[in-house]
Amino acid sequence: MNMNAPLNAPLFPSTDGHSFRIDAQVYLSTERFKNEIEHVFRKSWLNVGRIEQLPTAGSYIVKELPGIAPSVVITRDAKGALNAVHNVCSHRGQQLLWEKSGTCGGALTCPYHAWVYELNGAVRHIPDEESFPLLDRKQVALSRLAVDQWEGFIFVHLDPEPRQTLKEFLGEMGESLAGYPFDRFSKNCYTWTTELNANWKLVKDAFQEIYHVATVHRRTLKNVANWPANPYGRPLSVALLGDHTRLSISANPETPLPPTALATLRHLPRGADRLPRGVNPQRSSIWMQDIDVIFPNFFIDPSEGNGLLGAYYGYTFWPLAVDRTRFEMKIYFQQPENAAQRWVQEYQKVLLRDVLLEDCKLVEKNHAGIAAGVKPWYYVQKNEMAIVHSLEVIDRKIREAA
Numbered sequence: 162m163n164m165n166a167p168l169n170a171p172l173f174p175s176t177d178g179h180s181f182r183i184d185a186q187v188y189l190s191t192e193r194f195k196n197e198i199e200h201v202f203r204k205s206w207l208n209v210g211r212i213e214q215l216p217t218a219g220s221y222i223v224k225e226l227p228g229i230a231p232s233v234v235i236t237r238d239a240k241g242a243l244n245a246v247h248n249v250c251s252h253r254g255q256q257l258l259w260e261k262s263g264t265c266g267g268a269l270t271c272p273y274h275a276w277v278y279e280l281n282g283a284v285r286h287i288p289d290e291e292s293f294p295l296l297d298r299k300q301v302a303l304s305r306l307a308v309d310q311w312e313g314f315i316f317v318h319l320d321p322e323p324r325q326t327l328k329e330f331l332g333e334m335g336e337s338l339a340g341y342p343f344d345r346f347s348k349n350c351y352t353w354t355t356e357l358n359a360n361w362k363l364v365k366d367a368f369q370e371i372y373h374v375a376t377v378h379r380r381t382l383k384n385v386a387n388w389p390a391n392p393y394g395r396p397l398s399v400a401l402l403g404d405h406t407r408l409s410i411s412a413n414p415e416t417p418l419p420p421t422a423l424a425t426l427r428h429l430p431r432g433a434d435r436l437p438r439g440v441n442p443q444r445s446s447i448w449m450q451d452i453d454v455i456f457p458n459f460f461i462d463p464s465e466g467n468g469l470l471g472a473y474y475g476y477t478f479w480p481l482a483v484d485r486t487r488f489e490m491k492i493y494f495q496q497p498e499n500a501a502q503r504w505v506q507e508y509q510k511v512l513l514r515d516v517l518l519e520d521c522k523l524v525e526k527n528h529a530g531i532a533a534g535v536k537p538w539y540y541v542q543k544n545e546m547a548i549v550h551s552l553e554v555i556d557r558k559i560r561e562a563a
């Protein structure tokens with residue numbers, strides 16, 4: 162490796178064909194952070210929830226896109242179609258909806274002077290409209306976002322007419338995951354949200370490699386992903402799928418599991434018998450879970466229903482500031498059919514909580530280390546390729562916009 166390359170060298174030069182290096186400024190530069198908001202987040206499809214959160218016509222959710230859009234309303238109309246608008250009345254800027262979710266009927270009514278909007282944002286009624294003699298109803302429609310769903314996941318795009326459809330954006334990632342029983346899992350969901358003193362990419366990076374598991378999770382995940390034949394927890398595969406990435410992870414086939422894990426396995430509900438081709442893509446007999454990194458900030462980690470975890474995770478990283486990130490983690494289970502399955506799910510929740518606490522502490526110390534400014538470069542190996550790929554995609558999008 163060339164340790165003395167100048168700082169204006171390319172961001173990720175391949176030095177020996179297997180190792181890459183990252184400019185420390187990627188995580189520290191406020192200029193770069195602003196570019197990421199403008200050219201990455203404001204120009205990407207962003208996951209905001211699941212369709213189960215909008216169970217009936219007139220259901221709504223209000224979602225903050227931290228760092229990007231303060232408040233967005235997503236509704237489901239009588240025909241089942243989704244609409245997304247900014248939560249700002251055109252009259253004098255009042256927020257239309259104040260709760261996080263609920264039912265609004267077939268219209269959005271402002272609580273200030275009672276302007277009424279269709280769910281798609283068009284004006285339906287303005288009290289005393291004749292006192293606004295020059296008002297153009299089209300001009301005072303609510304500001305729209307693009308919205309679409311894939312496999313029950315709701316995505317919005319800040320541009321109401323985005324260059325790519327959601328289907329195009331997801332590409333092979335979306336096609337190869339289609340058919341996984343997300344809907345069967347998604348009614349039983351537990352959520353953790355926290356804010357961390359670290360750059361959003363640094364937090365994300367800790368979740369798109371498993372090189373650290375043997376060290377950081379040596380107590381909570383002892384003997385799970387590491388064993389004598391695979392001491393460093395190398396993944397089964399790392400696939401670059403357009404802007405997205407898929408890691409496939411194996412479980413230890415050798416060491417007997419501890420009693421709690423055995424009890425967990427025995428009582429897990431059955432999952433999918435036929436998994437889509439994107440889940441366990443190697444069709445490995447020791448497969449445990451995949452980490453599907455959907456650019457820029459959304460992860461889906463599917464497992465088989467009768468696998469070690471018996472659930473899937475969906476999680477997002479939101480950029481609050483160059484050194485602050487909101488982390489939203491959801492774990493989805495099938496509905497338990499008996500008390501034993503319910504107990505298993507509690508066990509899984511507690512285990513996940515402990516693992517996440519280990520990661521969260523780690524990334525804050527990681528940011529503090531990089532912010533010390535001691536090292537201009539950091540190095541990653543081929544099994545951390547997802548980190549390199551997502552940084553390269555961000556870099557490309559910023560350069561293309563320049």
Ligand code: FES
Nearest residue numbers: 250252253271274
């Ligand atoms: S601010 Fe909404 S009706 Fe006046």
Ligand SMILES: [Fe+2]
Nearest residue numbers: 367377378520
């Ligand atoms: Fe971790």
